[in-house]
Amino acid sequence: xxxxxxxxxxxxxxxxxxxxxxxxxxxxxxxxxxxxxxxxxxxxxxxxxxxxxxxxxxxxxxxxxxxxxxxxxxxxxxxxxxxxxxxxxxxxxxxxxxxxxxxxxxxxxxxxxxxxxxxxxxxxxxxxxxxxxxxxxxxxxxxxxxxxxxxxxxxxxxxxxxxxxxxxxxxxxxxxxxxxxxxxxxxxxxxxxxxxxxxxxxxxxxxxxxxxxxxxxxxx
Amino acid sequence: xxxxxxxxxxxxxxxxxxxxxxxxxxxxxxxxxxxxxxxxxxxxxxxxxxxxxxxxxxxxxxxxxxxxxxxxxxxxxxxxxxxxxxxxxxxxxxxxxxxxxxxxxxxxxxxxxxxxxxxxxxxxxxxxxxxxxxxxxxxxxxxxxxxxxxxxxxxxxxxxxxxxxxxxxxxxxxxxxxxxxxxxxxxxxxxxxxxxxxxxxxxxxxxxxxxxxxxxxxxxxxxxxxxxx
Numbered sequence: 001x002x003x004x005x006x007x008x009x010x011x012x013x014x015x016x017x018x019x020x021x022x023x024x025x026x027x028x029x030x031x032x033x034x035x036x037x038x039x040x041x042x043x044x045x046x047x048x049x050x051x052x053x054x055x056x057x058x059x060x061x062x063x064x065x066x067x068x069x070x071x072x073x074x075x076x077x078x079x080x081x082x083x084x085x086x087x088x089x090x091x092x093x094x095x096x097x098x099x100x101x102x103x104x105x106x107x108x109x110x111x112x113x114x115x116x117x118x119x120x121x122x123x124x125x126x127x128x129x130x131x132x133x134x135x136x137x138x139x140x141x142x143x144x145x146x147x148x149x150x151x152x153x154x155x156x157x158x159x160x161x162x163x164x165x166x167x168x169x170x171x172x173x174x175x176x177x178x179x180x181x182x183x184x185x186x187x188x189x190x191x192x193x194x195x196x197x198x199x200x201x202x203x204x205x206x207x208x209x210x211x212x213x214x215x216x217x218x219x220x
Numbered sequence: 221x222x223x224x225x226x227x228x229x230x231x232x233x234x235x236x237x238x239x240x241x242x243x244x245x246x247x248x249x250x251x252x253x254x255x256x257x258x259x260x261x262x263x264x265x266x267x268x269x270x271x272x273x274x275x276x277x278x279x280x281x282x283x284x285x286x287x288x289x290x291x292x293x294x295x296x297x298x299x300x301x302x303x304x305x306x307x308x309x310x311x312x313x314x315x316x317x318x319x320x321x322x323x324x325x326x327x328x329x330x331x332x333x334x335x336x337x338x339x340x341x342x343x344x345x346x347x348x349x350x351x352x353x354x355x356x357x358x359x360x361x362x363x364x365x366x367x368x369x370x371x372x373x374x375x376x377x378x379x380x381x382x383x384x385x386x387x388x389x390x391x392x393x394x395x396x397x398x399x400x401x402x403x404x405x406x407x408x409x410x411x412x413x414x415x416x417x418x419x420x421x422x423x424x425x426x427x428x429x430x431x432x433x434x435x436x437x438x439x440x441x442x443x444x445x446x447x448x449x
Contacts, residue, residue, distance in 0.1 A: 041360055067245070072237045079245050086249035090256040097263035100271050104355060161361060179361035 011133045019141030025118045026149035026191075027198045032118040036150060037187035039109050043166045046154025048102055050147025052091045052110060054140070057119050059087045061127035061139035068128045080123040081114070088113045118146060149194075156190050157181045271354075272338075276310050279340030279350035280321035283312040287446055291432065296439040307432065311443050312340075319444045321349055322436055328424035331416045333357040335366070339425060341381065341433065343440055347405075348379035348394075348425060356417075363417035372411050372418065380405035381429050383437060389430045396422030 009015060025031045035053070039045045060083050064071075071079050092110050096103045103110070113119065122142055127135040155165055161181030163171040180186050277283045288299035292306020299308060310323040322343065327336040335356040340349040353367040366372060384391045392406040396419045402409035408425075410418030436443065 067241070070237075071241050072234050074233060075238045075242055079241055082242075082245050082249050086252050089253050093256045093260040093264070097260040097267065100264075100267050107357070177361065182360045 009130055009134045011137050015134055015137045016141035016144075019138065019143070019145040020148065021145070023142075024145040024149060024198075025142055026146060027194060029118075031121060032116045032146065033191070035109050035112065035116060036153060037184065037191065039106055040150055040153035040157055040187060040190075041161065041182040042105075042158045043151065043154045044102070045105050046150040047147070048095065048106060049109060050143075050150040052095065052106075053113055053116060053118070053146055054143030055091055056084060056087045056113050056116075057122060057143040057146075058136060058139045060084045060119060061122055061135045062132065064123045064127040065130060065132045065135035071128070076128065077120075077124070080120060080128075084119055084123070085114050118142060152194055153187065153190050156193075157186050161186060272310070275338045275352040275354065276312055276323045276340075278352045279323055279338055280312045280342070281349065282314050282320050284315045285317075286310045286312045286323075289443070291435050291439065293435070296442050309432070309436075311446065313446065317446070319343065319446075322443065324428055324432055325354070326424040326428035328420045328427070330356060330358050330420040331363045331414075332359065335417065335420050335424070337421065337424065339376065339428075341429075341436065343436060343443075345378065346380075346382045346433070346437075348376050348381055348429075351376045351421065351425075358414070358417045363414045365411050365414050366417045366421055369411055372409070375402070375408045378405065379408065379425070381433055383434055387434050387437060389434060390426070394422055394426040394429060 019025065021028075023029060026033070026036050032053075035049055039049045060080070063083050064080060067079070088111065091113070095106070095110060122139055126138055130138070159165055159170060160178045161183075163169060163175045163177050178186075181190070273286065276286050287310070289309050289311060290297045290299055290301065290304040290306045291309050292304070294305055297304035297306070308325065312320045312323060314320050320342075322341045323338055324341060325336065325338055327334050329335070333356070335358065336354045337351050338354055339351040341347070342349045351373070356364065356367065358364045358366065379394065380392060381394065382391045383389070390406075392404065394406050394408065396408040396410050396415075397403075398415075399410050399412040401407075408418065408422045410422075
């Protein structure tokens with residue numbers, strides 16, 4: 001008995017773009033906030049964490065989608081977790097092979113990708129119901145959206161908290177860094193500011209749509 | 221409704237399919253992890269070796285080659301000697317094979333977690349020549365300055381670690397003092413705002429020095445020749 005596929009989605013640009021904007025895992029769905037707040041104290045950490053999550057997301061979605069007809073629904077979560085944990089372990093080794101400094105900077109958050117709800121959420125809500133193509137494209141979009149969100153936080157926090165971006169001095173040495181920005185509270189401040197901006201843009205878009213509709217109704 | 225009917229109406233659990241799926245996925249997972257391990261292990265080992273070498277050349281100037289030893293109360297042994305008891309030390313030599321200094325590891329609890337450092341010791345001036353933080357989880361922007369704050373690192377360019385008359389310990393214990401309060405060569409000027417982290421560094425070097433410097437001086441000839449006994 002497998003999880004029955006409901007509506008199959010055709011792969012379009014929207015399958016990819018949804019993860020970037022409309023259903024952005026961080027700014028819209030507010031998922032996976034633990035790594036978002038914890039490792040975004042520098043741009044480099046944000047990039048590394050984003051790419052690691054992107055890889056795990058795409059690889060696990062691929063496997064889940066391929067096996068979707070063989071996985072009995074009673075053991076689906078256990079199976080997804082094994083699949084996700086496998087790819088997280090691989091990422092863990094690869095990051096150690098690339099740079100030990102980076103590995104130390106990310107600390108336990110690499111292993112904690114296993115419990116990132118973005119990934120399990122994608123496997124459960126999307127990859128287990130869709131064909132391989134759609135699952136991979138959607139996972140890629142979500143992973144990219146997650147990476148962009150981490151970068152949004154990471155660059156702002158590093159810039160204000162240390163006056164640098166990717167270790168390159170941006171502000172003059174007269175700038176007194178706002179150390180709080182690279183401490184845990186800074187994560188909440190910057191995330192709050194980004195959410196405010198996203199919500200403002202969304203509301204403005206809706207208002208424009210409404211007034212446009214109103215104009216059409218009045219004109220007719 | 222009788223109990224037998226109830227059992228029949230309940231959807232059946234596909235035992236075989238569950239076993240097949242979980243077993244299959246677990247095996248696939250094992251295979252992938254082993255493959256990843258096999259491919260990355262040599263690279264990770266190489267990275268660790270490079271990291272140690274870089275750290276040694278940072279704490280001891282002019283290093284060309286190094287040899288690893290284990291030094292303890294029972295003597296000096298090669299790093300790979302079986303059953304050797306003691307601490308791992310790295311003897312660093314210049315191009316002519318002359319002993320430039322010894323790099324030692326030290327650790328103590330900082331503000332968040334254990335701080336581990338590598339530091340260099342020069343046998344001629346009997347002083348510390350530099351430190352490099354290997355692992356820490358100190359507060360970013362405050363405690364983590366121990367790793368890169370130039371003023372703080374200056375403390376360790378010639379930190380006095382002379383032995384006492386009996387050669388059993390340090391003449392003057394190495395201590396961390398309040399920011400701006402350094403008067404003596406064996407004192408460490410702490411970073412303001414990172415007192416706990418700075419003190420941890422002083423504590424670990426003092427503990428390690430009291431224990432290891434007398435042993436190093438005792439085995440200096442062997443270390444100079446690069447041969448263990």
